[in-house]
Amino acid sequence: MTFSIDAIAQLDHSKEFAILHQKFNKFNPLKVLRVDQYEIRHSNVLAWLLDPEENHYMGDFFVKKLLSRLLTKPENEDKSSSIHFLSYMYASFSDLEVFREVNTDKNRFIDLVIKVPSEKLVIMIENKFHAIESEGQLEEYITYVQSQFSQDGYTIIPVFLTLRSDLPSLDKYWVLDYNDILEIIETHIHLHKEAISDRIFDFLHDYIWILQEELVDDNDSVEIALEVYKANKAAIDLLYLNHYKDLLRQPRYRHESNQLNNLKLSEKEILHKIYKRNQQTIDFIFKMGSNVLREAFLSFAKMEKFPEEAYKAHVQVPNFILSEWQDFDQVLGEPEDGYWLGHGLITWFERTWDERLKINLEVGPIPYENRLKLLNNLENQGVNFRTSGKMEGKKYTKIYTATSDVGDWSDKQIVLKEMNRLYENPNLKSVFKKIAISLEKMGEEEEHVEEVIETATRQDVHTNCLQKPFLQFAEQHHIDVDRYAVQTNNASFLLPIFRELEEKYGPTRIKWWWHNSTFTYWFDRLKDDRLKLTLELGPLQPQQRLTVIEKLEKHGVAFQERSKQQSAKYTRLFSQSKVINDWEDTSEVYQEMERLFGDAKNQWLLECIELLR
Template identity: 25%
Template sequence: MTEHEDGLLSLLEAVEAFEREHDVAERFNFFDAVGMKTQEIRHSRFIGYLLNPSEAHGLGDRFLKAFLLDVVAVHPEESPLSRLTVAVADLSGAFVYYERDHFDITIHVPTLRLLVVIENKIRASERDKQLSDYRDRAKVKYHEDNFMGVFLTPDGYDGEDGAWACIGYRRIKDTLHRVLREAAPHPRIADAIGDYLHLLEREVVVSEELVNACKKIYAQHRQAFDLIIEHGQVSALGEAFKTFAQDVSEVEAFSTRPNDVFFVARDWLTAPELQVADKERWGSSFPAKFWFHREEEKLSLCVEVGPVLDGSSFDRARFVRELRARFKEKDKKFKSSFTRIRTYKAKVEDDLDPEAMHSEMVRLWRQMGANEAIDHVFEAAKASVAP
């Protein structure tokens, strides 16, 4: 038996043990069967069903109340209601709508004169001014109600409109776990919610424990993994970026997904005073990144600023303003965690091969300014270090 065969067999044993320990082995899941995984419309429908106190799920208004309490807790300054008001309110008369006025989920609570609009994004990205446009539309059409906007994403990503509360799917998962324990619904409903939670944990919000276990297996079986990667399937985006990084040798990827590649300039990492980002939340020690995102027939390239460590002498607000000036973007209100500076987009074929994808990447990179964009970020960062 060759060394490669030994390594692959050892990896198979490790993977089998990993599947048993973390419950990720293939098993029937209703939501897998209906092709849900990352389809936003179907996630919205199921979440809306559980939020609706009139549905026959046995949760009553428990999940709706817990959800609204979470929203007020993460965004108290923009909330029209206090947590106490929500906690003592009878929400059993709430109405839930789907795709009404193009809003993913709309919740109307007449007793509180409250209109909750949920914009759900799993793989897609926020369109330019989408949240502010939705807020303006809701306030005009439903002017008698108090507006509460919720931007729901896998990691609680901050939208461009600061009036929206940003909620991550991890919070949805944790809240559902708690409500499921407290409500004890019908077994069939409990099974369905269990399937949904399993889907979230596997496809949308992977736990830190699972990530660490994956890293451990990779460290122990690196050679076998490298062999699989070398001869196995990779996404067209990832394959195209390999060629892109050869052309643009100044950059390197620090995280990749099937539809995303996050990368930085190597020079950015050489300045110790600029390694101020919250790496656990951001993935890199430098507070800005570029990233390519593939979404059906669209490819985008974004420059973005992430969260900075507490107590840092780095002026994040100035960094954002400096970048907006250099990338010729208007200054506007922004949050303290994730701020997109500018996004460049291209329409592409759905079945684009890596070579064609690489060409589109290069075109977007040149549109952004190529190496000048790297310099813009570096100079803005250096100008944002407190003296």
């Protein structure tokens, strides 16, 4: 054979591959029937669930929950005012009819049409479990349904159902995803488990499992898949691409295409048999391992120096927070459990249905009083969002979105370039700044933001806005030139006492900043245009660090237990920030430097450090 037998054998011998294969090949009768692989069979299950007269004995529970979910999804907020949902919640739906594969005038087939004559309601569902839109498809479907029902006074709700809330090309469609379907089924089982027959329960349980396999990429499985792909890339690519031949047209797979073209038919058949025996496992490994969005995001996070806790390289929606937002955790309050990174704000990238890269910025499910105050402050500064986002009960409010064309989704560098373009957009920087101002105002317990902020202009990366004000600060505090360093976005400095303490406690155990001293200060220009001052204890030898901490504790300085561990390196003693309205105004920046350094807590900490002599 012209391809590597060793590579295939190594994959087959892989323990990690076997673990994944075992997970994906647990017995499920629905998988035996290939329900998991065909969109039409998912539509059949939905038709069964939606019909109140079917033998699931759910009545109209499923259809009413589906309607309420349509109403509450953030993507549908601008459509909800046109539909009288409350009347549907108390209707009987006893005359509901479900139609499958409805043939249009142009011989296309609508997946599901639900008709409720007593309520003059039609729900049309276009189901895209794995498929993508065809050109003109959605427009044709809604035109056909309107021609059949509008003249009789029916309200028509067109629904675009996908795995992960992909947005339709036609704005008239309501958005729904299979996570919503999963939640409705799980809710029904939770509420009515005792009344559900064993056979129905088993069927619903098996279907839930199929949906979870598609929707839930648990971290352990993802990590194993990445490990397997890294070690067996050649074999996985060859097996996968031999089956999905359309992908071979992409330039990134030119080498694999040449390999496969040189194979005999009998050799391709062997590859196909190996693939079919391990199809779901190989598909999952390939999807995880070859995901360019995730790989580009990892490079993006590294370039931006995001702390590990400030981002997650999710396969579909890699997300992050600005680390400086963590300064305002108490101001925002705790979000609901399970919300992204556990912070009240989140930013994420996604690949849209029309092959664009999109960045989103959202205010999440924090306590309503804080949500309302933040959104009011942002609105007063000109940040646009749906007015319904301020209503009590609303949990998610997008305050910024933007998209960018990606010329080649197979090229990591192109995707990374567009990520940077979206992230560096002046409009996004302006919103970041307005968030910072709003949070500062909230921290000061002020009710309204009165200052009007002009749209931020993109910072010239060659301009050092810290240098002049910091040199003035250094002169004022008699900081010699050998005790500070100024870079584009930060200025670090030492006080004489920090150097003196080196004689008693020694230098750091690893390279730290430019000085390897005991403590350090630095001013930062943050992404949201705040000036921040930080005081930090450095990575001294473990015993010396602990001695310093214990002495400071005696003077009332509080430390977390993790700071006392042998492995601990850095401990932040003080950090405070202030929004700078005009970074070109040297006087404003200098005055804020003085205010931050003169903060009462900072001065008290310096007094405590002086006592370490």
